[in-house]
Amino acid sequence: LCEPKRDLTTLCALITGDARLFSMFRRDAPPDACPFKGPFTFSYSRGHGLCSKPASTIDSCTSDSKLLFKYQACPDVQGTESSGLEGGPGLSEEDKFRCFAWERARETEPKLAYRMAQSGDATCNGVFSAYDGAKTLKISRAGSYSGCEFPHWVSRHRHWHALDHGASYSVSHRNTTLRLHHTRTTPHPHNTPSRTHTLPDDDTGQGVPSQLKASTEARMVCSMRREAKPYRAVFVTHFTTGCSSGYVCTVFYRRNGHIIEMQQGSRAVRAMDACHPMYFNTSTAPHTTLTSNAPSRRACPLVGVWVAGGGECGRDVTHLRAGCSSLHSLNFVNACPKESIKQSFVCHGNWDEDGSIYVVASPDDHPAHRYCIIASSRNYNNNNNNKHSNKSSTTTTTTNAGGGGGKMLQITAHAHSCPRHQVPPTTTLSINFTAQGECESANTPSGTQRHSPHFTTTFLLYILLTTTLNRISHVHNPR
Structure with a gap:
């Protein structure tokens, strides 16, 4: 009732100490971060006894403002049977809100981390402390992931990007967590992603896509290391998407300092099951190829000149010149009637x-x-491939076009990753090539050839060895 004749102080004095409290929740308020993060276990009581076995769990969601409480039922405790989802979608406004009171556990309770009380409706009535409420919880810390860290060659860069920049991974929490961010880019007319504005990178001073400011869409926490080699590492990771989580077998491959690959299985409820063949198969799990923000230039493989098909002039690309204009260049050219570069690439690793x-x-x-x-070749010398299938090549691969001899290659380009199985190319580049010979250098006198790096290295070693032998001969046979 409106009483305009009375002032506000007089009206407030009429409220008694036991007057009913009304709880109001702002619907469009921005969320706050939760006061603690999982994982935790807890026991709870609804007033009919403590339900502690099996233990219930609390998991963090990818959003810091959400926690997922999973209540377990105790057969000998009344009122612990499942009765639906609390706070989920499809509920009325009043059923979506609850009032919580929490506090850190006292020193006399070393096994507990927190105590919490929850209201029975969308008010704070009856919740006078963390010990009083329609539901009370005793929260303990679950097994932590301390001691498990990703390899140093993963944490060497703070950010890793998919080839098309459609996804990015950021390393955080002292090399124990990878956060996945999906990014949106505008398709390029030639099936390539568009340019993106960049922001300073914490570790290199270079740029990282501005889309990394988007919210985290998934989180991987290092849970257990199963295998660690210089070029391969296997982990069990706790994988969370939204508020759904599980354990995933994750394999990292080091290709060079700026390129890594990752394989992941499906989610398992228990960590011990994640790398079981039921959840992870290394021969069928897809590879995700990731690069740092500014990968360095590396020598290209397949050094020499390759001719497309029969070399017909009707083709858009008639030749491939690998490592010819420079050690790190792949040039797809049309040589009819005058040679012109159709597409030029810079190699970052192979x-x-x-x-x-x-x-x-x-x-x-x-x-x-x-x-x-x-580049796939039927007569490629793969006698030792199984030994090196998980190793990166830090120098130019020995397969080259030198000497011709009918070597054949099928070359395809993919914009998203490096698939291991036959899949349609995601670009227009898919050509069969035949080896033609050594590179011809326009910077050398007519009639000379630019030799491959392997020939140059051998020649320099020959000069060094000859010089050394001459010196030894001079010492033992003085004039």
């Missing part, structure tokens, strides 16, 4: 696996973009 050579490269006209160029 490795061989199961008879195929994988090259991560970026186009000259869009250096921020990445592609995986796969």
Whole structure:
């Protein structure tokens, strides 16, 4: 009732000490971060006894403002049977809100981390402390992930990006957590992602896509290390998407200092089951190829000149010149009637696996973009492939066009990752090539050839050895 004749002080004095309290919740208020993060276990009581076995759990969601409480039922405690989802979608406004009171556990309770009380409706009535409420909880810390860290060659860069920049991973929490961010880019007319504005990178001073400011969409926490080698590491990770979580077998491969690959299985409820063949199969799990923000230039493989098909002039690309204009260049050219470069790539790293050579490269006209160029050869010498299938090639791969001899390659380019199985190419680049011979250098006198790095290295070693032998001969046979 409105009483305009009375002032506010007089009206407030009429409220008695036991007057009913009304709880109001602002619907469009921005969320706050939760006061603590999982994982936790807890026991709870609804007034009919403590339900502690089996233990209930609290997991953090990818959003810091959400926690997922999973209540377990106790057969010998009344009122612990499942009765639906609290706070979930499809509920009325009043059923979506609850009032909580919490406090840190006292020193006399070393096994507990927190105590909490929850209201029975959308008010704070009856919740006078963390010990009083329609539901009370005793919260303990679950097994932590301390001691488990990702390899140093993963944490060397704070940010890793998919080839098309459609997804990015950031390393955080002292190399124990990878956060996945999906980004949106505008497709390029030639099936390449568009340029993105960049922000300073914490570890390199270079740029990282501005889309990393978007919210985290998934989180991987290092839970258990199963295998650690210089070029391969296997982990069990606690994987969370939204408020759904589980344990995933995750394998990292080091290709070079700026390129890694990752395989992941499906989610398991228990950590011990994550790498079981039921949840993870290394031969069928897809590979995710990731690069640092500014990968360095590396020598290209397949050094020499390759001719497309029969070399017909009707083709858009008639030749491939690998490592010719520079050690780190792949030039797809049309030589009819005058040679012109149709597409030029800069190599950032390569490795061989199961008879195929994988090259991560970026186009000259869009250096921020990445592609995986796969070269498959029927007569490629793969006697030792199984030994090196998980190793990166730190120098130019020995397969080259020198000497011709009918070597044949099928080259395809992929914009998203490096697939291991036959999949349609995600770019227009898919050509069969035949080896033609050594590189011809326009910077040398007519009639000379630019030799491959292996020939140059051998020649320099020959000069060094000859000089050393001459010196030894001079010492033992003085004039």
